[in-house]
Amino acid sequence: MGDAVHFSELGLVNTREMFRRAVGGGYAIPAYNFNNLEQLQAIITACAETASPVIVQVSKGARDYANQTMLRYMAMGAVQMAREMGSDIPISLHLDHGDSFELCQSCVDSGFSSVMIDGSHLPYADNVALTRQVVEYAHRFDVTVEGELGVLAGIEDEVSAEHSTYTKPEEVEDFVKKTGVDSLAISIGTSHGAYKFKLKEGESVPPLRFDILAECEKRLPGFPIVLHGASSVVQEYVELINAYGGRMEGAVGVPEEQLRRAAASAVCKINIDSDGRLAVTARVREYLAKNPGEFDPRKYLGAARKELVKLIKHKNEAVLGSAGKA
Numbered sequence: 001m002g003d004a005v006h007f008s009e010l011g012l013v014n015t016r017e018m019f020r021r022a023v024g025g026g027y028a029i030p031a032y033n034f035n036n037l038e039q040l041q042a043i044i045t046a047c048a049e050t051a052s053p054v055i056v057q058v059s060k061g062a063r064d065y066a067n068q069t070m071l072r073y074m075a076m077g078a079v080q081m082a083r084e085m086g087s088d089i090p091i092s093l094h095l096d097h098g099d100s101f102e103l104c105q106s107c108v109d110s111g112f113s114s115v116m117i118d119g120s121h122l123p124y125a126d127n128v129a130l131t132r133q134v135v136e137y138a139h140r141f142d143v144t145v146e147g148e149l150g151v152l153a154g155i156e157d158e159v160s161a162e163h164s165t166y167t168k169p170e171e172v173e174d175f176v177k178k179t180g181v182d183s184l185a186i187s188i189g190t191s192h193g194a195y196k197f198k199l200k201e202g203e204s205v206p207p208l209r210f211d212i213l214a215e216c217e218k219r220l221p222g223f224p225i226v227l228h229g230a231s232s233v234v235q236e237y238v239e240l241i242n243a244y245g246g247r248m249e250g251a252v253g254v255p256e257e258q259l260r261r262a263a264a265s266a267v268c269k270i271n272i273d274s275d276g277r278l279a280v281t282a283r284v285r286e287y288l289a290k291n292p293g294e295f296d297p298r299k300y301l302g303a304a305r306k307e308l309v310k311l312i313k314h315k316n317e318a319v320l321g322s323a324g325k326a
């Protein structure tokens with residue numbers, strides 16, 4: 001506790017004001033995951049250049065991979081980089097899928113401005129109790145909290161679920177009231193990873209359950225809703241990966257049109273991770289295949305970073321509608 005750092009010292013903001021504007025504004029704040037320098041540079045460059053508010057988020061896997069302290073100072077560096085670019089976009093540092101009170105507490109104490117406590121796999125009363133405990137701690141430091149009701153299918157780092165369970169709209173009011181959460185992730189048919197739907201020949205992606213979203217919105221008017229597992233699994237990248245030695249068969253995501261529709265509603269935060277991973281892998285594979293004598297990581301990671309900037313600008317401008325909203 002002696003070396004606790006508050007997010008405001010790092011130039012970060014919590015998500016409260018971002019969400020307040022997004023809910024009424026018909027767009028969603030992008031939440032991009034990062035694990036390394038090039039990803040974070042790309043996120044900041046693209047969001048500064050499109051004047052988009054942004055949430056940079058860290059999963060348990062990212063903390064294991066890159067070290068929590070390193071990630072905190074990277075986020076601090078990201079804020080400074082944006083300011084040097086002449087941009088004053090709001091930037092939040094968020095814990096994605098926190099799985100215990102202790103983890104959330106440690107993130108609050110180490111400069112995160114927002115945390116998710118994911119108790120969605122627990123019995124309802126236990127989810128309420130755990131989420132309430134995190135909210136009570138986080139709010140003492142003005143850190144905002146995301147909870148979750150309903151379980152998404154798929155795998156995101158260590159968070160895995162065999163089968164999805166849609167959010168029960170009849171629970172959302174009670175959950176928000178009892179826990180005091182600032183935003184709520186719901187399950188309406190999205191899933192984690194690059195293989196979101198198992199489709200047979202000729203089948204198309206099933207539509208998201210907009211009826212459940214509408215019911216949640218009706219019961220919680222103006223309350224920020226969050227969508228996880230919302231990558232489109234850009235087919236151009238899957239094709240590049242497969243063309244240059246990869247093997248990703250049947251990788252499919254949520255069509256952009258459905259994400260646009262969600263962003264225009266009460267959904268005010270959309271998590272995008274897999275599309276960024278695909279962009280990086282596609283350009284690294286292509287670069288190395290075309291330049292077999294190259295051994296400078298800056299060359300192939302530079303190509304990946306450039307593609308990531310392009311992808312993120314596209315998401316902000318054409319999918320989430322967050323461009324120009326900073």
Ligand SMILES: [Zn+2]
Nearest residue numbers: 156228229271
């Ligand atoms: Zn997630």
